[in-house]
Amino acid sequence: RCLCSTTPSDGYFSIVGTNREGRAIYxxxxxxxxxxxxxxxxxxxxxxxxYGNPHSQTHSYGWESAEVVDTAREQVASLIGAHPKEIIFTSGATESNNMAIKGVAKFYHPKKNHVITT
Structure with a gap:
């Protein structure tokens, strides 16, 4: 049971006291x-x-995809008040966690030599 009371104004993710289409709330x-x-x-x-690979810069599919990803990055940055270069898209939680852990490890490397995670 969710005890959350915060609901976006459009109601898309309202979860307090409701279910979605007769299913349990996920x-x-x-x-x-x-x-x-x-x-x-x-x-x-x-x-x-x-579709196209935004990292393939030798053809129009890649160029178009890269432009779409850059636009999405700008939109996310604008939404949260960040600079587009601060927005990094990853493939999922594992890549994101590894990037964060490696960033902290690199920052503290001269002083600390061990990282422990769970």
């Missing part, structure tokens, strides 16, 4: 995160026809 976002329908609508064209 709270295991470490495994899979429910996708907001607006995000799906925005992503669908790039998953079905305008």
């Amino acid at each position: 709270l295991d976002s470490q495994a899979t995160t429910p996708l907001d329908p607006r995000a799906l609508d925005a992503m669908l064209p790039y998953m079905t026809g305008m």
Whole structure:
């Protein structure tokens, strides 16, 4: 049971005292995160026809994909008041955690030589 009382103004993720389409409320976002329908609508064209590797800079598919990723980075940065260069997209939690741990380790390296994680 969720005791959270914070609800976005549009009600998309209102979870207090409700269920979604007769199903239990899913709270295991470490495994899979429910996708907001607006995000799906925005992503669908790039998953079905305008796909390309944004790291491939030798053809138009890569250029178009890189532009879309850069636009998304700018939008996220604007939303949270950050600079676009501060936004890093990763493949998931493991890569994100490793990046954070390695960053802390590198920062403290001259003084500390051990990192312990669980």
